[in-house]
Amino acid sequence: xxxxxxxxxxxxxxxGQQVTLSCSPISGHRSVSWYQQTPGQGLQFLFxxxxxxxxxxxxxxxxxxxxxxxxxxxxxxxxxxxxxDSALYLCASSLQGFEGYTFGSGTRLTVV
Amino acid sequence: xxxxxxxxPSLSVQEGRISILNCDYTNSMFDYFLWYKKxxxxxxxxxxxISSIKDKNEDGRFTVFLNKSAKHLSLHIxxxxxxxxxxxxxxxxxxxxDMRFGAGTRLTVKP
Numbered sequence: 001x002x003x004x005x006x007x008x009x010x011x012x013x014x015x016g017q018q019v020t021l022s023c024s025p026i027s028g029h030r031s032v033s034w035y036q037q038t039p040g041q042g043l044q045f046l047f048x049x050x051x052x053x054x055x056x057x058x059x060x061x062x063x064x065x066x067x068x069x070x071x072x073x074x075x076x077x078x079x080x081x082x083x084x085d086s087a088l089y090l091c092a093s094s095l096q097g098f099e100g101y102t103f104g105s106g107t108r109l110t111v112v
Numbered sequence: 113x114x115x116x117x118x119x120x121p122s123l124s125v126q127e128g129r130i131s132i133l134n135c136d137y138t139n140s141m142f143d144y145f146l147w148y149k150k151x152x153x154x155x156x157x158x159x160x161x162i163s164s165i166k167d168k169n170e171d172g173r174f175t176v177f178l179n180k181s182a183k184h185l186s187l188h189i190x191x192x193x194x195x196x197x198x199x200x201x202x203x204x205x206x207x208x209x210d211m212r213f214g215a216g217t218r219l220t221v222k223p
Contacts, residue, residue, distance in 0.1 A: 004155070035213070042118070042215035043156070043201060056210035090155055101148075101211065103155030 004104035025093030118214035135202030142204040
């Protein structure tokens with residue numbers, strides 16, 4: 001079966017711009033979570049969506065937002081980009097919750 | 113708030129020896145713990161998990177130990193192989209369905 005697909009793989013944006021990242025979960029998976037990975041900080045939890053509803057949210061500013069569509073695909077949006085937003089953004093999907101998370105390969109965002 | 117901590121950023125062991133990766137957590141509501149392995153340019157992949165009702169779970173060369181009173185878990189890899197070289201993330205979750213990860217430990221297994 002197809003894995004978790006994240007697009008694009010790489011992205012370069014300028015400070016102040018906004019960006020939208022996409023995640024297509026494994027077919028049948030209804031839970032999608034987003035994480036930010038930076039060196040030394042590990043994986044920081046952004047938010048989790050289940051059946052189009054945000055079920056959990058991490059400690060990130062309101063510039064970070066997301067949504068989930070009826071087909072479980074999810075998008076993450078970051079507005080007014082800052083240099084510190086440069087990171088690898090990972091999406092993970094699972095059937096219901098945290099069991100058996102499957103991660104995508106991530107989107108590498110560079111803010112210049 | 114780092115609720116899950118991996119205090120060793122890196123670990124180097126000889127092939128065939130034991131690798132021990134450590135993880136501490138602060139939230140007593142966590143009741144499910146996982147280890148993920150990550151290779152460069154790939155997303156993390158699930159390795160092994162343990163529920164808080166157990167203190168040990170074994171899967172082949174990988175064993176996870178949980179010490180609830182100390183809020184500590186460890187991953188043992190025996191014997192270590194060069195292909196085990198990767199970044200290992202410890203993760204924990206409670207009943208709110210979100211998962212918190214540690215900063216990761218880079219394991220290098222030397223031939």
